[in-house]
Amino acid sequence: MTAPRTIYDKIWDDHMVDQQGDGTCLLYIDRHLVHEVTSPQAFEGLRTTHRKVRAPQKTLAVVDHNVPTSPDRAQGIKNEESRIQVEALATNAAEFNVEYFNENDKRQGIVHIVGPEQGFTLPGTTIVCGDSHTSTHGAFGALAHGIGTSEVEHVLATQTLIQKKAKNMLVEVNGELPDGVTAKDIILAIIGEIGTAGGTGHVIEFAGDAIRALSMEGRMTVCNMTIEGGARAGLIAPDEKTYEYIKGRPRAPKGKAWDMAVEYWKSLVSDEGAHYDKIVRLDAASLPPIVSWGSSPEDVIAVTGEVPDPDLIPDEAKRTSKWRALDYMGLKPGTKITDITIDRVFIGSCTNGRIEDLRAAAAVVEGKTVNPNVDAMIVPGSGLVKDQAEAEGLDVIFKAAGFDWREPGCSMCLAMNDDRLKPYERCASTSNRNFEGRQGFKGRTHLVSPAMAAAAAIAGHFVDIRDWK
Numbered sequence: 001m002t003a004p005r006t007i008y009d010k011i012w013d014d015h016m017v018d019q020q021g022d023g024t025c026l027l028y029i030d031r032h033l034v035h036e037v038t039s040p041q042a043f044e045g046l047r048t049t050h051r052k053v054r055a056p057q058k059t060l061a062v063v064d065h066n067v068p069t070s071p072d073r074a075q076g077i078k079n080e081e082s083r084i085q086v087e088a089l090a091t092n093a094a095e096f097n098v099e100y101f102n103e104n105d106k107r108q109g110i111v112h113i114v115g116p117e118q119g120f121t122l123p124g125t126t127i128v129c130g131d132s133h134t135s136t137h138g139a140f141g142a143l144a145h146g147i148g149t150s151e152v153e154h155v156l157a158t159q160t161l162i163q164k165k166a167k168n169m170l171v172e173v174n175g176e177l178p179d180g181v182t183a184k185d186i187i188l189a190i191i192g193e194i195g196t197a198g199g200t201g202h203v204i205e206f207a208g209d210a211i212r213a214l215s216m217e218g219r220m221t222v223c224n225m226t227i228e229g230g231a232r233a234g235l236i237a238p239d240e241k242t243y244e245y246i247k248g249r250p251r252a253p254k255g256k257a258w259d260m261a262v263e264y265w266k267s268l269v270s271d272e273g274a275h276y277d278k279i280v281r282l283d284a285a286s287l288p289p290i291v292s293w294g295s296s297p298e299d300v301i302a303v304t305g306e307v308p309d310p311d312l313i314p315d316e317a318k319r320t321s322k323w324r325a326l327d328y329m330g331l332k333p334g335t336k337i338t339d340i341t342i343d344r345v346f347i348g349s350c351t352n353g354r355i356e357d358l359r360a361a362a363a364v365v366e367g368k369t370v371n372p373n374v375d376a377m378i379v380p381g382s383g384l385v386k387d388q389a390e391a392e393g394l395d396v397i398f399k400a401a402g403f404d405w406r407e408p409g410c411s412m413c414l415a416m417n418d419d420r421l422k423p424y425e426r427c428a429s430t431s432n433r434n435f436e437g438r439q440g441f442k443g444r445t446h447l448v449s450p451a452m453a454a455a456a457a458i459a460g461h462f463v464d465i466r467d468w469k
């Protein structure tokens with residue numbers, strides 16, 4: 001009898017092409033997503049060595065980071081560096097025969113939103129992309145992680161990747177989420193608990209009835225931020241919700257192939273008694289809405305809390321770094337989170353730019369008006385999300401309230417396009433990173449859920465969404 005295995009062990013075993021004595025493995029890669037930032041040198045490498053893309057049909061390219069999100073996107077990109085990256089991807093995709101969604105394609109959007117939408121992301125597959133948030137696709141029970149540009153070249157050329165196996169970590173979340181508390185709060189709470197290095201060297205499996213109860217969108221939000229907890233990847237065993245989401249999508253298996261696929265996918269659960277090197281448990285019922293206060297995703301606190309006092313931290317290096325974070329954020333210990341006023345609101349990104357996120361925000365906003373001191377924007381994660389939102393009339397709700405309704409892309413998640421914070425502007429953001437300068441030079445980011453960001457836009461400061469009327 002074989003030893004009980006985790007879902008990670010199973011996917012790994014099914015993709016291992018070769019293993020060396022020191023544990024270095026060659027892993028077969030089923031799916032390769034490509035965006036404009038990390039691919040130019042990789043394609044250039046192929047070109048100079050006269051190699052082709054090994055499996056173009058297993059590769060999908062899309063622009064996202066550099067595209068303007070203003071309605072006049074067709075005018076082109078003014079910033080030269082951005083324009084060159086976008087043009088390079090268009091040229092490379094055509095030359096190497098890779099399917100490509102350009103900035104005018106309805107299917108264009110953030111790479112991690114596009115993959116699942118197209119049914120390109122499937123359970124049991126290995127998925128890579130030159131982007132750290134590739135962990136998002138783990139929500140489907142895929143082994144998905146970010147790779148560097150030289151690895152992008154390796155995968156393009158060989159459809160394989162050199163890897164050493166990570167350890168198994170289990171994060172189990174049980175209990176019923178209170179109203180107003182979301183997948184975003186779950187993952188922020190987990191990172192607050194384990195820290196940004198808590199998952200280092202591990203692949204995290206998220207399990208428990210609170211995870212099972214999440215929609216696919218919610219599961220993607222959780223897996224998206226696994227990387228912020230230091231883990232190589234995050235994954236969730238597929239179930240009926242997963243199959244339901246995938247069925248009928250353009251790249252999903254059809255007919256007999258579908259039935260065979262589902263049968264295989266059903267084997268993708270961790271066996272009873274499988275070994276985990278690390279286990280963390282969390283009670284969903286006791287979770288509050290969460291707001292980040294510092295410059296690391298582990299700097300989180302309940303919306304009912306106060307900015308913490310770094311002087312209470314015994315470790316000197318940590319104390320100094322948290323003081324620096326407060327200084328950067330322009331905050332003082334003891335300030336009530338709900339007393340923090342904001343200048344900007346960004347609802348979007350591969351963490352929270354899906355239809356369900358926009359619905360949650362619209363439900364909060366409907367019939368209300370954005371605070372006059374706040375500049376607020378909604379950036380759908382893809383053209384298809386945008387279409388769906390418009391079909392449901394969400395854009396009308398947002399625009400009537402005074403939100404800016406934008407074209408899809410990474411937008412203000414990172415300052416790589418025109419959407420960015422001015423120095424010292426404070427932003428309630430549904431994205432995943434609050435590093436110094438992330439949303440613009442000296443910009444101040446607070447990570448929150450879509451409902452919390454929407455409520456902050458209306459109130460002009462953070463509010464406990466559980467009290468929202």
Ligand SMILES: CC(C)[C@H](C(=O)O)[C@@H](O)C(=O)O
Nearest residue numbers: 037038065130131132133414
């Ligand atoms: C630009 C890209 C390489 C980067 C990443 O790897 O994650 C970006 O998407 C980010 O979120 O910081």
Ligand code: SF4
Nearest residue numbers: 133349350410413414
């Ligand atoms: S939305 Fe943000 S986190 Fe996601 S891929 Fe784009 S820049 Fe990275």
